Amino acid sequence: MDPRERGHLHAEPALTRTSGGIGVAIGSAEADAARSLLAAAPVFRGFTAADLAALVAHAPGLAFIRYADGEDIVREGEPASRLLVIAEGSARVLKRNGDGSGEHEVNRLHEGDCIGELALIDPAPRSATVRAAGPARALAIPIAEVLALAGERPGFAVGLLGMARLVAERLRGSTAAVVQSLELRLQEERTRIAMGKFTFMLIVTYSLYTWVLGTATQVKQALGRSELVTLPAVIITVTMLFWFMRSSGYPAAFFGLTTKRAGRHVLQALLLTLPWMAVAVALKWWLVHNVASMQGQPLIQMGAAPAPGMPASTFNPWLTLAYVVFVPLQELIYRGGLQGALEHFLTGPWRRALAIIGSNIIFSAAHLYISPGLSVTAFVAGLFWGWLYARQRSLAGVSVSHMVLGFWAFEVVDLGVLE
Numbered sequence: 179m180d181p182r183e184r185g186h187l188h189a190e191p192a193l194t195r196t197s198g199g200i201g202v203a204i205g206s207a208e209a210d211a212a213r214s215l216l217a218a219a220p221v222f223r224g225f226t227a228a229d230l231a232a233l234v235a236h237a238p239g240l241a242f243i244r245y246a247d248g249e250d251i252v253r254e255g256e257p258a259s260r261l262l263v264i265a266e267g268s269a270r271v272l273k274r275n276g277d278g279s280g281e282h283e284v285n286r287l288h289e290g291d292c293i294g295e296l297a298l299i300d301p302a303p304r305s306a307t308v309r310a311a312g313p314a315r316a317l318a319i320p321i322a323e324v325l326a327l328a329g330e331r332p333g334f335a336v337g338l339l340g341m342a343r344l345v346a347e348r349l350r351g352s353t354a355a356v357v358q359s360l361e362l363r364l365q366e367e368r369t370r371i372a373m374g375k376f377t378f379m380l381i382v383t384y385s386l387y388t389w390v391l392g393t394a395t396q397v398k399q400a401l402g403r404s405e406l407v408t409l410p411a412v413i414i415t416v417t418m419l420f421w422f423m424r425s426s427g428y429p430a431a432f433f434g435l436t437t438k439r440a441g442r443h444v445l446q447a448l449l450l451t452l453p454w455m456a457v458a459v460a461l462k463w464w465l466v467h468n469v470a471s472m473q474g475q476p477l478i479q480m481g482a483a484p485a486p487g488m489p490a491s492t493f494n495p496w497l498t499l500a501y502v503v504f505v506p507l508q509e510l511i512y513r514g515g516l517q518g519a520l521e522h523f524l525t526g527p528w529r530r531a532l533a534i535i536g537s538n539i540i541f542s543a544a545h546l547y548i549s550p551g552l553s554v555t556a557f558v559a560g561l562f563w564g565w566l567y568a569r570q571r572s573l574a575g576v577s578v579s580h581m582v583l584g585f586w587a588f589e590v591v592d593l594g595v596l597e
Contacts, residue, residue: 208242209234211265212317219263221292224340229333236327239320245310251293254307258297260320264289267314272307281307295345297321298338369523372426376519379422416507419515432522434514434573447566447575451583454562458587461555465593479592498585505584506577512541512560513567513576521568534564555593559583 216222216230225233234240242265245251251262254274264287271285284306287293293308298321328335423433430436465472521533542557559580567576587593 212240212242215263215265215290215317219290219292221263221295221341221344222337223344225337226333229331229337232331232334233319233324233327237319237323239318239323241318243316243318245314245316247310247312249310251308251310251314251316252304254305255303258294258301258304258321260318261295261297261324262293262308262316262318264291264293265315265317268311269293269308269314270311272309273305274307286311294321295341298324299342299345368427372428372519372523375422375425376523379418379515382418412504412507412511415511419511422515431571433510433518434567434571434576435510436572437574438572439570440572440574443570443572443575444578446570447579448582450562450566451579454559454583455586458583458591458593462591462593475592478590480590498589501584502581505580506573508541509563509567509573509577509580512537513563514573516540517564517567530568534561534568538564555587 212234213227213230216225216233217227222230239260243262245267251269252258254272266289268289269287269291270283271287272281273284274281287308293316294304296305301321324338328338419433423430426432431438459477462475462477466475466477467473516537517533520536521530524532538557538560541560542553545553545556563576563580566579567573570576
C-alpha cells in the first residue's frame with residue numbers, strides 16, 4: 179500500500195485504490211470534486227463539461243494524492259507519465275543548477291495550477307522538480323488515458339488543442355523571462371567589469387593624489403602657487419577618466435556630459451548660487467573680525483583700496499582663464515566620474531547621499547595641501563554641488579556654479595586666509 183493512503187481508505191468506502199493513490203469512484207463525492215477542480219483549472223478551460231465528465235468517468239488511473247510538506251510531487255529527470263492538478267495547498271517549482279550543486283526556485287504553483295501538461299506535446303523527462311510547500315493534495319491524471327480518450331471523442335481532441343495553445347503561450351512567456359534573465363545577467367557582468375575598472379582608476383588617482391599632496395605643498399612654499407603640479411595631475415586624472423568612460427560602455431550622458439537643458443540648468447544653478455555668494459561675504463565679515471591678519475580688510479576686496487600695510491590686490495586674467503578651464507575638469511572627475519559611478523554601483527535608499535558624501539570627501543581632501551580651512555570650505559560647497567549634480571544630472575550647471583562661486587569667494591571677496 180502506498181503510505182499516502184494510510185488513514186483514508188476506511189473513512190471513504192466509495193473510493194477505490196490504485197497504484198498511484200486514492201482512486202476516484204464513479205458517482206462519489208471525489209468524482210464531483212475532480213470535475214469541479216478540472217473545470218476551474220485554466221489548463222482545462224477549452225474542454226466542455228461533458229468532456230471533463232467523460233475524463234473522470236473513463237480514466238481508471240485518475241486519483242487524488244496527498245503530499246507532506248517538503249515531499250516531491252514530481253522530480254526533475256523522471257519520466258512524465260501523468261498530469262497533476264493541485265487541489266489543495268501550494269508547491270515550489272525547483273530547477274537544478276548546471277553543476278548539480280543545488281536547486282533554485284523558479285516558480286510557485288497554487289490550487290488549480292497544472293503540473294506536466296508539456297508532456298502531452300513532448301514526452302520528455304520532467305524538466306523541473308515540484309515540491310510541496312506545506313501539506314498538499316493533487317489530482318493525478320495518466321497521460322496515456324488522456325490521449326486514448328482524445329482518440330474516442332473528437333470534442334476532447336479540440337480541448338487538447340486549446341491546452342496545447344495555452345502551453346505555447348506559457349512557453350513564450352518563459353522564453354521572454356529567460357531573455358530578461360539573460361539581459362539582467364549581462365547587465366550585472368557589465369557592471370562588474372565597469373566596477374573593476376572604476377576601482378583601478380580610483381587606486382591610481384589616490385596614488386597620484388598622494389604624490390601631488392607632498393609635491394604641491396613644496397612648490398607652493400617655494401613659488402607661492404601650486405598650479406605647476408596640480409594642473410598636470412588633473413590632466414592625467416582626466417585622461418584616465420576618459421579611458422574609463424570609453425571602455426565602460428556607458429554613454430557620455432552617464433558622466434554628465436550632455437547639453438540637454440544646459441541653458442535651463444545654468445540659469446537654475448546661478449539662482450541657487452546666489453545664497454552661497456552671500457555666505458561667502460558673511461564668512462569674510464567673520465574673518466575680518468576674528469582673524470588678526472585680515473583685520474581692516476574690506477568685505478569686497480576687488481577694486482577696493484588695500485588695508486594699511488597690506489599690498490594691493492591684483493587681478494590675473496591668465497590665472498582666471500586657467501581656473502575657468504580647470505573647474506569643469508574638476509567637476510568631471512568628482513561629480514561626473516566619482517559621484518555618478520558611486521551612485522550607480524551602490525544600492526539601497528541612501529545610495530545617492532552616500533555617493534555625494536563619498537565623492538565629496540575625496541574632493542575636499544584634494545585641497546588639504548593648500549590649507550585645512552580651504553578643505554573644510556570645499557567640503558561644504560561640494561555638498562551643494564553634489565546635490566545640484568544629482569538634481570540635474572549634467573555638468574553644465576554645476577561647473578558654472580563652481581566657477582562663479584570660486585571666483586567670487588577668492589577673487590572678488592578674497593577669502594585669502596583660507597589659501
